[in-house]
Amino acid sequence: MEGKIKYNILYWIGYIFLIILALIWITPILWSLSTSLKLNENTYTYPITWIPNPITIKNYITVLTSGRGANIGLAFINSTIVSTLTILLTIIIDSLAAYPLARMEFKGKSVVFAIVIGSLFIPIYTVLVPRFMMFWKLSLLNTYWCLVFPALASSYGVFMLRQFMLSIPRELEEAALIDGCSRMRTFWSIIFPLTRPALATLSLFTFLSSWNDYLWPLLTLNDPTKMTLPVALTLFRTAYGNWEMGTVMAAAFTGTAPTLIVYFFTQKMIVKGMLTSGLKG
Amino acid sequence: MRNKKTGLRTIFSLSDKNPILPWLFLLPFLFFFLAFMVYPMIQGLYISFTNYTLLSEKASFVGLRNYQNFLRPGDLFLISLGNTFKYVALALPILLGIGLLTAVVVNAPIKGRMLFRTALSAPFVINVASVALLWTWILDREIGLVNYYFQRIGLPKQEWIYHPFSAMMVIVMVSLWGGLGSIMLTFLAGLQDIPQEFYEAAIIDGANKWNLFRYITIPLLKPILLFVGVSQVVAGFQVFGQVVLITGGGPGYSTRVAMQHLYEVGFSWFRLGEAAALSWVLFLIIMIFTIIQFRYLSGRVEY
Numbered sequence: 271m272e273g274k275i276k277y278n279i280l281y282w283i284g285y286i287f288l289i290i291l292a293l294i295w296i297t298p299i300l301w302s303l304s305t306s307l308k309l310n311e312n313t314y315t316y317p318i319t320w321i322p323n324p325i326t327i328k329n330y331i332t333v334l335t336s337g338r339g340a341n342i343g344l345a346f347i348n349s350t351i352v353s354t355l356t357i358l359l360t361i362i363i364d365s366l367a368a369y370p371l372a373r374m375e376f377k378g379k380s381v382v383f384a385i386v387i388g389s390l391f392i393p394i395y396t397v398l399v400p401r402f403m404m405f406w407k408l409s410l411l412n413t414y415w416c417l418v419f420p421a422l423a424s425s426y427g428v429f430m431l432r433q434f435m436l437s438i439p440r441e442l443e444e445a446a447l448i449d450g451c452s453r454m455r456t457f458w459s460i461i462f463p464l465t466r467p468a469l470a471t472l473s474l475f476t477f478l479s480s481w482n483d484y485l486w487p488l489l490t491l492n493d494p495t496k497m498t499l500p501v502a503l504t505l506f507r508t509a510y511g512n513w514e515m516g517t518v519m520a521a522a523f524t525g526t527a528p529t530l531i532v533y534f535f536t537q538k539m540i541v542k543g544m545l546t547s548g549l550k551g
Numbered sequence: 552m553r554n555k556k557t558g559l560r561t562i563f564s565l566s567d568k569n570p571i572l573p574w575l576f577l578l579p580f581l582f583f584f585l586a587f588m589v590y591p592m593i594q595g596l597y598i599s600f601t602n603y604t605l606l607s608e609k610a611s612f613v614g615l616r617n618y619q620n621f622l623r624p625g626d627l628f629l630i631s632l633g634n635t636f637k638y639v640a641l642a643l644p645i646l647l648g649i650g651l652l653t654a655v656v657v658n659a660p661i662k663g664r665m666l667f668r669t670a671l672s673a674p675f676v677i678n679v680a681s682v683a684l685l686w687t688w689i690l691d692r693e694i695g696l697v698n699y700y701f702q703r704i705g706l707p708k709q710e711w712i713y714h715p716f717s718a719m720m721v722i723v724m725v726s727l728w729g730g731l732g733s734i735m736l737t738f739l740a741g742l743q744d745i746p747q748e749f750y751e752a753a754i755i756d757g758a759n760k761w762n763l764f765r766y767i768t769i770p771l772l773k774p775i776l777l778f779v780g781v782s783q784v785v786a787g788f789q790v791f792g793q794v795v796l797i798t799g800g801g802p803g804y805s806t807r808v809a810m811q812h813l814y815e816v817g818f819s820w821f822r823l824g825e826a827a828a829l830s831w832v833l834f835l836i837i838m839i840f841t842i843i844q845f846r847y848l849s850g851r852v853e854y
Contacts, residue, residue, distance in 0.1 A: 391841065402817075
């Protein structure tokens with residue numbers, strides 16, 4: 271009985287802690303969203319109001335059409351193109367590479383796999399300077415390719431897809447191989463479709479890292495027409511004053527809306543993805 | 552013995568008899584991996600021994616001079632490195648502690664746990680530029696929301712990013728705000744991976760909640776703890792966006808971090824040789840940390 275009361279008290283303390291924490295966590299998002307829907311002159315008045323009066327989408331129209339500071343609409347398109355290219359190429363290249371590592375026996379396999387795992391722990395800055403010089407010499411700075419190519423060198427997807435392919439029953443493809451299908455056929459028509467759940471997770475993580483990347487685009491893009499959103503947003507901010515926070519917050523939300531929306535619909539997948547990336551197996 | 556013609560045909564065929572078939576599958580990935588990962592690493596090591604700058608084409612070998620420069624007392628690099636250590640020392644226990652705590656709580660059968668999960672993890676998908684815009688607005692000294700409520704309840708206006716200590720705490724808290732999602736979800740995935748039978752057996756043996764956590768959850772979560780710990784140290788040494796966009800390294804040099812220093816040496820001053828040497832010094836420090844963490848934490852890990 272006493273233990274039960276003690277447990278109940280602990281439960282409620284934990285619950286209240288969680289409610290407060292969750293409120294703190296969403297406050298910056300809600301407050302900025304509220305700011306973005308206010309007229310600029312209503313953003314710095316006392317006392318503060320949480321519900322904008324009037325509610326306006328004027329700021330969003332300014333962000334997407336004015337081009338003052340940086341062209342956010344164009345940056346949105348650039349980010350979309352870069353993310354899409356990166357996702358498509360990552361899926362093809364990484365699943366091709368994962369297949370022999372999961373399913374074939376060959377000399378040098380363990381060496382390749384060890385290098386793949388090892389490179390997961392290499393921080394970006396070790397290759398920052400030489401990569402920059404490479405793209406500079408290749409005259410590929412300020413192009414989509416200088417963002418896409420380095421992403422394809424990441425071994426995260428290869429590792430993750432290989433782990434997933436190991437869990438696919440061998441019998442499925444052995445039947446096809448006995449029937450005389452080539453390895454390539456077997457891969458495309460049996461393994462690739464079965465890897466779909468892992469490919470979806472990989473696409474999601476590739477999307478997030480590609481869309482949100484800041485440092486590398488900052489180094490390689492100085493042409494405003496080629497900028498992706500995070501870089502464009504910081505440039506945008508410099509052209510606006512503290513009395514125009516409604517417009518600035520509208521820009522911040524335009525930059526983050528796609529990731530937030532995707533996140534709300536794919537939460538379960540993200541938890542699963544964390545599991546596969548959590549060094550399982 | 553096969554003749555040359557069929558040999559070539561085997562090599563380009565996609566049949567199972569082809570000895571290089573696995574390498575054909577690996578080829579596209581290996582191309583990008585060698586070109587944009589392996590080659591730059593080696594190239595970077597070479598550059599670090601030269602006085603290469605973007606401005607002059609001629610670079611000459613300078614031996615260890617780039618590396619020696621970092622050891623000058625009062626060098627900005629040492630200040631930045633010290634701040635990075637300070638940041639990691641502050642952020643790591645807070646991130647791991649709150650991450651584990653929230654994961655355990657939202658894993659329990661409580662009302663509205665999906666709602667809590669969503670609220671706590673949503674910020675991790677927001678890009679750092681937007682994060683910086685949100686937080687500089689919230690923490691604005693004059694018209695920010697936090698100082699507004701501080702005054703409403705009778706507290707003085709805080710300096711936030713204009714005071715050395717609170718500026719560092721702001722960076723740590725923003726990292727916690729943005730990073731909690733990925734840490735919590737990783738722990739959560741690990742918790743859900745622990746077989747329920749372990750707990751049931753222990754409860755029959757009369758174990759209480761704390762014992763369950765201490766003797767079942769923690770030991771079985773060890774590989775995940777190690778993984779999150781290592782990746783957070785690696786991430787902590789790379790902290791860049793939050794700092795550059797929120798405090799700019801200030802006030803003074805009080806929040807200037809190693810990555811910011813590397814960025815300025817390499818890409819504001821174009822001293823690429825020195826920047827390459829910097830990145831290798833950082834890399835070695837991280838390696839040492841990772842090895843120590845594996846040594847001390849992986850003792851009795853069962854995969």
